[in-house]
Amino acid sequence: MRVLVVEDDVAIRRGLESALRDLGATPKAVGTAGEAARVLEEFDPQVLIVDLNLPDGDGIEVFRAAREVKPDRDGIVLTGQASLDSAVEALRAGVSDYLLKPLRPAQLEVVFQRLSARRSLESEVDTLRAELQETGKLGELIGKSPAMVKVFEAIRRVAVSNAPVLVTGQSGTGKEVVARTIHRLSRRASAPFVAFNCAAISPTLIESELFGHERGSFTGADKRRIGYFEEANGGSLLLDEITEMGPELQVKLLRVLEAKTLRRVGGVQDLRVDVRLISATNRDPLDAIKENKLREDLYYRLNVFPIALPPLAERREDIAVLAEHFRKQIEDQERSGVQAWDPAALRNLEAYPWPGNVRELRNVVHRAHVMTEGDTILPGVLEELLPDVPRPAAATSSRGTPTTRTSPSSTAKRTRKR
DSSP: EEEEEEEEEHHHHHHHHHHHHHTEEEEESSSHHHHHHHHHHOOOOOOOEEESEEETTTTHHHHHHHHHHOTEEEEEEEESSSOOOHHHHHHHHHSEEEEEESSHHHHHHHHHHHHHHHHHHHHHHHHHHHHHHSSSSSTTOOOSSHHHHHHHHHHHHHTSOOOOOOEEEOTOOOOHHHHHHHHTTSSSTTOOEEEEEEEEEOOOHHHHHOOOOOOOSSOOOOOBBBBBBHTTTSSSSETTTTGGOOHHHHHHHHHHHHHEEEBBBBBOEEOOOOOOEEEEEOEEEHHHTTTTTSSHHHHHTTTTEEEEEGGGGGGGGGGGHHHHHHHHHHHHHHHHOEEEEOOOHHHHHHHSTTTTHHHHHHHHHHHHHOOOSSSOOOOOHHHHHOTTOOOOSSEEESSSSSEEOHHHHHHHHHHHHH
């Protein structure tokens, strides 16, 4: 990382150069705003460390000028005379940190670790954005429809923050995949991602599962157990089907979110936790509030950044792309030689309403792959799997031969005779 130091005090300037080299950076140090302007283009720094008061100018103005040329440059302001006004001005200019002299090496190390992590994250986001434009993929998420592009943009924006996210959508739309993508693009990507389905655990056990328990806290608790919150500490926790959590536990969850501490069942000590919470539900949250399934105060705590996933029937442009993606995945596993889709088969997929959404589509593609005997998935296979799909009386296959539409029962009979 190239760092331009603009500091008129020679001793501080040399000390910064030495500390930056120790951190693996490439520093260049000058003493005035004029010198900074002369070396800026040639050195092309990614980060500027500027003294607030220079002999021939204002350090914040030096940073502003550097950022006009390249808006992605980061800035750190040093000052021996801090004031609220100068701090506000620095933040408005886009400065990352505002530090007081004398600067300790440990402070600089913390700042640079944070800058390096953010730049690494931004680089990955840029790579994924380019992949999205080229292939319609954002991590494990796939789609080029306007509805999904909107979802991808929301994920990109919220991932770099720590804001709680509430993901809504029908079953099978990919809510957990969204949560995993947010985690992967966040500063917590190297820490654990833990998913917990509130509907899959007995209501009497959810508190213990989430917050853990101490030995002897109830019958059968023969040893201490770490809960999901502690497992996810430093990372992200997905609470799926949040509206299935009982009212009493919702109160305790709200307390944990507000205090950032928890107490294990049977415990006497409060434990600090640092968890990015992502919640998900296939219900309309406002309906759940009216039905007393979700506390209103908890809803507002969870719904800082909402992401609504569209059903597959509202993004039909993505069906063929998803089907081909799943075919490739399954072929990589099965190695059975199924290499392509007949265009008429894809039209069958696009005509089906997909009540089970993306999950149902993947299952159908897998079954179609298993039932296909040649190298191409033909429409007859899908007519058997999707009997209610609307289709024309006749169509032409990709091989130029008429394809006769038959009933599912007759197709099944032919299959049994083979």
